[in-house]
Amino acid sequence: MTTTNRRNFLRLSAFAGGALGVGALDLAGQPMATPVVPSSDSPLKILVLGGTGFIGPHEIRYALARGHEVTMFNRGRSNPELFPNVERLIGDRDAQLEALEGRQWDAVIDNSGFYPRHARLSAELLEPNVGQYLFVSSISAYDGETLQPRQHPDEAPYATMADPTDESEGPYGPSYGPRKALAEQEVLKVFGSERTTLVRPGLITGPGDPTDRIRHWFARAEMGGEILVPGPVDGPVQYIDARDLSGWMIRLLEDGTPGNFNGVGPRDDMTTAELVYGLAAAVSSSRTFTWVDWDFLVENEFMAGYTPVVPPGAESFMTIYNQNSVDSGLTYRSWAETTQDMYAEYVTLANGGYTEGFGWRAGLSPEDSARALAAWHERM
Numbered sequence: 001m002t003t004t005n006r007r008n009f010l011r012l013s014a015f016a017g018g019a020l021g022v023g024a025l026d027l028a029g030q031p032m033a034t035p036v037v038p039s040s041d042s043p044l045k046i047l048v049l050g051g052t053g054f055i056g057p058h059e060i061r062y063a064l065a066r067g068h069e070v071t072m073f074n075r076g077r078s079n080p081e082l083f084p085n086v087e088r089l090i091g092d093r094d095a096q097l098e099a100l101e102g103r104q105w106d107a108v109i110d111n112s113g114f115y116p117r118h119a120r121l122s123a124e125l126l127e128p129n130v131g132q133y134l135f136v137s138s139i140s141a142y143d144g145e146t147l148q149p150r151q152h153p154d155e156a157p158y159a160t161m162a163d164p165t166d167e168s169e170g171p172y173g174p175s176y177g178p179r180k181a182l183a184e185q186e187v188l189k190v191f192g193s194e195r196t197t198l199v200r201p202g203l204i205t206g207p208g209d210p211t212d213r214i215r216h217w218f219a220r221a222e223m224g225g226e227i228l229v230p231g232p233v234d235g236p237v238q239y240i241d242a243r244d245l246s247g248w249m250i251r252l253l254e255d256g257t258p259g260n261f262n263g264v265g266p267r268d269d270m271t272t273a274e275l276v277y278g279l280a281a282a283v284s285s286s287r288t289f290t291w292v293d294w295d296f297l298v299e300n301e302f303m304a305g306y307t308p309v310v311p312p313g314a315e316s317f318m319t320i321y322n323q324n325s326v327d328s329g330l331t332y333r334s335w336a337e338t339t340q341d342m343y344a345e346y347v348t349l350a351n352g353g354y355t356e357g358f359g360w361r362a363g364l365s366p367e368d369s370a371r372a373l374a375a376w377h378e379r380m
Contacts, residue, residue, distance in 0.1 A: 032061065032207055035247065039067040040254055045104070047071050047130065049093070049122060050111030052078040054208055055136070055201075058246035059109060060086065066250060073100060074112070093118040097125050107132040107253040110187070114171035116164065119183035123190035132256055134197040134249060135187045139262060139320055140177030141200055149319035153200065153260040156321075194258050199249055201263035202320055206242040207341050212362035214239075217276060218346045220363065221283035228369045228376075230303065231294045231311070235272040236318040240265035241338045248330040257328050264320040267332045278335055282343040292376050302364060302372040 046063055050056050051072040060083055063070050071087045080088075089099035093112060100122070108130050113119040123133060143157040161178035169175050180200075188196050205214050220227055245263045252261075280287065294311050297303045322330070364372060 032057070035062050035065040035243070037062065037065050037247070042254070043067045043069065044106040044253060045069045045071070046250075046253060047073060047100075047103075047105040047108040047126070048111065049073050049108060049113070052080075052082055053111060054210055055204060055242050055246050056111050057082060057208070058206075058242045059111075059250060062243075062247045063250050066254070068250070071103075071105065093122065095121060097121060100125055102129075104129040106130070107134065109134045109136065109249060109253070111136050113180075113183045113187075114176070115167055115179055116182035116186050117167070120186040120190070123187045127190050132195050132197060132253060132258070133187055133191045134199060134253060135184055136249075137180045137184050137198055137200045138177060139200050139202045139264065139317060141181040141184060142177070142317075144177075144314065144317060147316040149316050150321045151316075152321055152324070153198075153262055197252050197258050198260045199245075199252070199263045200261070201240065201245055202265075202317070203239050204242050204245060204263075205239050205342065206244075206338055207345050208242065209342065214279065214342055215346050215349075216362040217279040218283055218343055219350075220366070220369075221280040221285055221287060223366060224285040224287045226373055227280075227287050227289050228364060228373050229272065229276055229289050229291050230297050231272055231291070233271065233273045233291050236315055237270045237272050237275045238264045238266070238318045238320055239270075239275070239335075239338075241333055244330070244332050248325070248328075251329050255329070259324070259328070261325045261328060261330075262320045262322050263325065263330070264322050265330075265332050266335060267322075267326065270335070275335070278339055279343075282339050290373060290376070292372065296376060296379070297372060300372065300375060302368060302375075 043066075044063075046068050048056060048060060048063075048070060051060055052074055057079075060070050060072070064083075064086070070083075071089060072083065073089045073091055075092055076088065076090045091097055091099045093115075105126075108122075108126055110119065110122065110133065113122070113135060119135065126133070141159055143159045146157045148156075158181040159177040160181070161175045164178075164182050166175065184198050187198075203213075209215070240263055244265065248263070276289070280289075294303075298311070363369075
């Protein structure tokens with residue numbers, strides 16, 4: 001059983017802005033709808049480093065809908081069937097960048113810069129021939145011990161690591177956040193503040209979300225009965241739809257906007273209750289909700305990873321500042337629309353057998369939930 005405390009939550013939040021999962025087909029293998037947006041008045045040549053994970057395909061689909069010319073650079077291993085009409089350059093961030101030499105682009109989006117060295121190598125090679133560098137970082141680049149709620153990204157403290165050159169961990173290891181912070185600095189050193197855009201996403205969801213942190217609530221609501229929800233009813237929650245995040249980043253490139261931004265949502269504050277009740281409302285079943293104290297769950301080793309609930313002391317990671325992002329053009333669809341689209345994807349997955357042997361990669365399994373509820377009721 002996996003225990004999640006405050007420190008583990010800060011580490012797990014590293015996956016928030018990651019290049020996880022699959023793309024232009026949703027998880028049920030269905031084509032994602034092409035965004036209906038007007039064409040840009042000034043089409044760009046955009047290089048996308050990565051592009052086959054979770055947010056990359058959303059970026060590409062939006063860019064194509066706006067009339068931009070897109071080139072992908074990746075290893076060609078993940079989802080090679082995506083975007084057959086888009087130029088794909090094959091290479092590797094680990095010093096195999098020859099395919100990028102001698103080419104010119106107006107802008108680059110770096111989705112796959114997990115190590116500072118990789119960011120430095122690509123930035124140095126591209127700097128003479130690229131106008132703007134947008135680096136997709138993460139709110140995990142902040143120091144969770146000292147970060148304050150609603151702290152402006154220009155003033156927020158960076159996470160650090162003892163040995164900045166240590167690459168012994170995998171990309172999503174405990175040093176993910178500090179490495180993202182260091183990678184940001186490498187890009188800034190090369191491109192300067194006037195040509196660098198740093199975007200730090202928080203928890204990302206929407207169609208194609210490869211995690212079950214949202215989807216598992218649909219599965220649990222369908223089962224009905226008493227549903228355990230960890231933490232306080234009014235705990236803060238921040239999620240952003242991948243489609244909103246990706247479209248905004250393309251518009252930042254169109255406008256040539258430099259600076260530091262947090263890619264978090266929604267526009268207005270959301271509580272855990274609003275998120276969970278909103279998700280459950282998509283499902284027809286008879287159920288009740290029981291809110292169980294976080295400390296009780298941790299002390300009894302009932303907590304699991306990838307829940308949308310923040311432990312005490314980590315609220316600053318769900319109260320991230322986003323006003324300058326909104327001012328720069330970030331817009332949000334309603335949580336109801338995101339929920340509707342994700343539930344439609346979930347239903348297709350469920351009909352295809354996805355929930356058989358579900359695995360409960362997020363939240364508590366039904367068995368653990370029942371044991372935790374019994375223990376919670378017996379404590380009185």
